[in-house]
Amino acid sequence: MNMRERVWLVGAGRMGLSYAKVLTTLGTPFIVIGRGDASARAFKQETGVECRPGGVAAALKAADAPSSAIVAIDIPELEAVAEQLMHANCRHILLEKPGGTDEATLARISAMALETGTDIRVAYNRRFYESVRQARAGLQEDGGAVSMTFSFTESADAIVKIGYPQEVLDNWLLANSTHVIDTAFHLAGEPREWTPRVYGSLSWHPSAARFQGGGMTRDGVMFSYSADWDAPGGWAVEIASRTRRFILKPMERLAVQQRGSFAMEFPESADATDGHKPGLLRMTRAFLTGEDAADLPDIHDHLSRTRAIYGPMAGKPPAA
Known part of the structure; x- marks a missing residue:
């Protein structure tokens, strides 16, 4: 060969x-x-x-x-x-x-x-995580999502110590936070009407320290989000149908809350990672074979999302 x-x-x-x-x-x-x-x-x-x-x-x-x-x-x-x-x-x-x-x-x-x-x-x-796939299937069974909230708070102290180039730090929402943002809108549909806001600044990220917004997706899902890069926290997605709430916190593990109950259920995972990074085996197979390739965004879709979602969410003006 x-x-x-x-x-x-x-x-x-x-x-x-x-x-x-x-x-x-x-x-x-x-x-x-x-x-x-x-x-x-x-x-x-x-x-x-x-x-x-x-x-x-x-x-x-x-x-x-x-x-x-x-x-x-x-x-x-x-x-x-x-x-x-x-x-x-x-x-x-x-x-x-x-x-x-x-x-x-x-x-x-x-x-x-x-x-x-x-x-x-x-x-x-993360689109190929078993937890995300289970949440997506559950939402379809329930007739679709009606509301969602998510957080992409980053660990600022740890980020600074790693020594990333400033050009990467200046665009950290695109570089790292899109892991969770992409997953959220993969589940709920892309924003249609929404308002993003940014506040504060950090020494390594002067354009913003806090992010907040919300609106409605094209699929009719009400959503809100927040992130504070100058406070403790982490990543999370919570998305609800009329009968169940699907919680990804951490994103590798799905918790489900039934309507009328405060108890959390943890569905068994059918994902045999065999020591692989979660989602990577299924994603790579999709790339190589075309199986589930629709879940793997192409560069043009990704550029569109960057212009329409990630840039405004980060408080950045459109590129010239």
């Missing part, structure tokens, strides 16, 4: 390790493309899988581009690698979330994908 017939896994870091485990479980032939010699050796030691150092540019000099690639690298590098692969005729790309640093970056990637005819999907794996 030549290099084009194998999936290229670009990235030998934490997410690259997770994808390598999934691809091995799925029995999908793949080649790992790393950047430095040290990370390539560490990847081989951790997984037993060879990792080719030198980055995508060196790999493309040595061989034709693959038909499909999974790009799991740091956020500021996503655009350049996606462009290299598209220029080299790779037409099926799974790009790690959030796909790019900001709206302008996503717009350039989207435009090139249209120009080259490339199908780029953005890896929002």
